[in-house]
Amino acid sequence: MSIVYRTTRCTFSSSRVWTRLLIVLLLTVTNNPLLASREKSGRVERPNIVLILADDLGYGDVGVYGSKHVRTPNIDELAREGVQFASGYVAAAVCSPSRAALITGRYAQRFGYHFNNNGRSGLPASEKTIGERLNEKGYRTGLIGKWHLGWQESQRPNRRGFDYFYGMNSRGIFISPDTKGVETWIPGGYDGTRESSTTRPSNDGLITRYTLSTRDQHPLYKNETPVEDGGYLTETITREALGFIERNKSNPFFLYVAHYAPHMPLQATKKYLDLYSGIELEQQRIYSAMVSALDDSVGAIKAKITEEGLAEKTLIIFLSDNGCAKYTQGACTNSPLSGGKRYQLEGGVRVPYIMHWPATIPKTRFEPMVSSLDIVPTILAASGIEVTSDDRIDGVDLIKFLRGEDKSVPHEALFWRAGPNRAVRFKNWKLWKVNKTTRDRALLTPNDELIMAVANRDSPMGQLTVLYDLSTDPGERINLVDEHPTIVETLEEMLADWDSEMAEPSVDSNRTSAAFVDGSAVELIF
Incomplete structure (x- = not known):
């Protein structure tokens, strides 16, 4: 918050007037309740x-x-x-x-x-x-x-x-x-x-x-x-x-x-x-x-x-x-x-x-x-x-x-990406698009054990898409992708817009692990 002072063009006949004006301005600034409030809140003194x-x-x-x-x-x-x-x-x-x-x-x-x-x-x-x-x-x-x-x-x-x-x-x-x-x-x-x-x-x-x-x-x-x-x-x-x-x-x-x-x-x-x-x-x-x-x-x-x-x-x-x-x-x-x-x-x-x-x-x-x-x-x-x-x-x-100075919310949407795997949360909706892998591969790594492989490319098996309503399902147990195609389309467009501003990976991932999500084997790339 800044304090703006508007002045008019004046002519002063003596330095004493300038001195008095300076004193008034200093007193105004030092006693200003807005500035005092900022000092009390910790916004002036560097914490x-x-x-x-x-x-x-x-x-x-x-x-x-x-x-x-x-x-x-x-x-x-x-x-x-x-x-x-x-x-x-x-x-x-x-x-x-x-x-x-x-x-x-x-x-x-x-x-x-x-x-x-x-x-x-x-x-x-x-x-x-x-x-x-x-x-x-x-x-x-x-x-x-x-x-x-x-x-x-x-x-x-x-x-x-x-x-x-x-x-x-x-x-x-x-x-x-x-x-x-x-x-x-x-x-x-x-x-x-x-x-x-x-x-x-x-x-x-x-x-x-x-x-x-x-x-x-x-x-x-x-x-x-x-x-x-x-x-x-x-x-x-x-x-x-x-x-x-x-x-x-x-x-x-x-x-x-x-x-x-x-x-x-x-x-x-x-x-x-x-x-x-x-x-x-x-x-x-x-x-x-x-x-x-x-x-x-x-x-x-x-x-x-x-x-x-x-x-x-x-x-x-x-x-x-x-x-x-x-x-x-x-x-x-x-x-x-x-x-x-x-x-x-x-x-x-x-x-x-x-x-x-x-x-x-x-x-x-x-x-x-x-x-x-x-x-x-x-x-x-x-x-x-x-x-x-x-x-x-x-x-x-x-x-x-x-502090209640802004009554809106900090974020309506947040995004994540690791190579081809992407996610977005928009309000109460969460969309995740993750590479599929083979069932055998997932069964070989029951505890998310490491698989050494270059894997930041699209999977030949395509991706699993899941949609969750976090307001009723914070544990992400019920995939609603088929029930809400319009929401899926909207979130995919949001992801694409965000992704257009991001850079491709500077290095390949050389480690992955596999897991089961919604009955499908997927590849976690990191």
């Missing part, structure tokens, strides 16, 4: 920003989103004191393109980022990150945890707007699996084997191979120097996040805490495993313990902000990069949603999503659709940084909706 990202956290694995057994008191408190988004979406169903959209505010498909590129390419230099935008305006910026947007030197966090980086460029392990009291679980298919592997009661070699290769290929970095840390990764990330806040508490800062938990490999320490001793299923017990460690991290960061007197001027955002993975074989849940990681169904792209800024945003449960694309423009608006049409930002500033 601190803390963005906490979980990795593969299930929609149904947080207390306020319906979990009955995973304990998340700190995340729940964040939601109760802030905004819990009922329909919070991410822009992709897998890690890397989701993160690319998150830190640019743009559909990653605009710049050809459809898949987990696995080091073959990273975030294009042409794309501006939120770290770069805030750094240019004097913010101290830090990334603690998982980057996953390029391994090459020019693509690393310190070259993409972050003053401080402590983490790994891609995947990682949480702790050495032979550490006393640690339990580890890896699903079959994760390393080309058929059987799942656990360190209790025995280790068949898969875990050793996987963890050693991961540690060697993806070292821990402090800025651009490899370092070693023998602690539990979730606690290490928390320690570094608290240190960043301590060092920068006197300056506006942006802290991006990109946790690895609860991504594979499932690993937890005795401290957290003991909380779930009553759960018999090994992978579910370890996963639940990992989420509790993540929850403790959220609590520690929030407590540090309060302790330093920064709560009134700090916006905290919490969400997951995508839904939890079905290949964990019962460890997690996206209930009541269907599908999971890799799926463009609700369970793959609808996630726990919370904003906390009590001084500015009233606490509420917000029902309309929001997207991770909205995080960049929300941060920029809160920080007083202008967004122009040249930026081609796809998200919107959510604060004006949360």
Whole structure:
């Protein structure tokens, strides 16, 4: 909001008149109730920003989103004191393109980022990150945890707007699996084997191979120097996040805490495993313990902000990069949603999503659709940084909706694409078009196990089209494609219009998995 003063042409006979006029103008500005309101709302003073990202956290694995057994008191408190988004979406169903959209505010498909590129390419230099935008305006910026947007030197966090980086460029392990009291679980298919592997009661070699290769290929970095840390990764990330806040508490800062938990490999320490001793299923017990460690991290960061007197001027955002993975074989849940990681169904792209800024945003449960694309423009608006049409930002500033300043909805439609697989949600309708595959192929991969194949082309078997009414069927169980041909046609036209603005994949996908949807075998491309 800007204040415009209209003046008339006047002639003044002495400098004293100019002085008096200047005093009046200054008093008018400093006592203006509109400006005072902006100061009170946090829109003038640049707030601190803390963005906490979980990795593969299930929609149904947080207390306020319906979990009955995973304990998340700190995340729940964040939601109760802030905004819990009922329909919070991410822009992709897998890690890397989701993160690319998150830190640019743009559909990653605009710049050809459809898949987990696995080091073959990273975030294009042409794309501006939120770290770069805030750094240019004097913010101290830090990334603690998982980057996953390029391994090459020019693509690393310190070259993409972050003053401080402590983490790994891609995947990682949480702790050495032979550490006393640690339990580890890896699903079959994760390393080309058929059987799942656990360190209790025995280790068949898969875990050793996987963890050693991961540690060697993806070292821990402090800025651009490899370092070693023998602690539990979730606690290490928390320690570094608290240190960043301590060092920068006197300056506006942006802290991006990109946790690895609860991504594979499932690993937890005795401290957290003991909380779930009553759960018999090994992978579910370890996963639940990992989420509790993540929850403790959220609590520690929030407590540090309060302790330093920064709560009134700090916006905290919490969400997951995508839904939890079905290949964990019962460890997690996206209930009541269907599908999971890799799926463009609700369970793959609808996630726990919370904003906390009590001084500015009233606490509420917000029902309309929001997207991770909205995080960049929300941060920029809160920080007083202008967004122009040249930026081609796809998200919107959510604060004006949360404060009731805009009575419309942030989005009527959201879109997803991974190669030939595409989806759109328009109001209550969800359309998904996904490549078909052979039934034998799907039966060979009952737990979404990996198939190494180039697969970002149209399938010779065509596509499955499904249509769901989310207002009555949030679990996407009833395919209405035959009952509503006009709606299908409209949504397909919307998808085509959106797709005409997107770029084709910059690299081929070399990984897929197969699944059954509505009785058909389909190929999940990522």
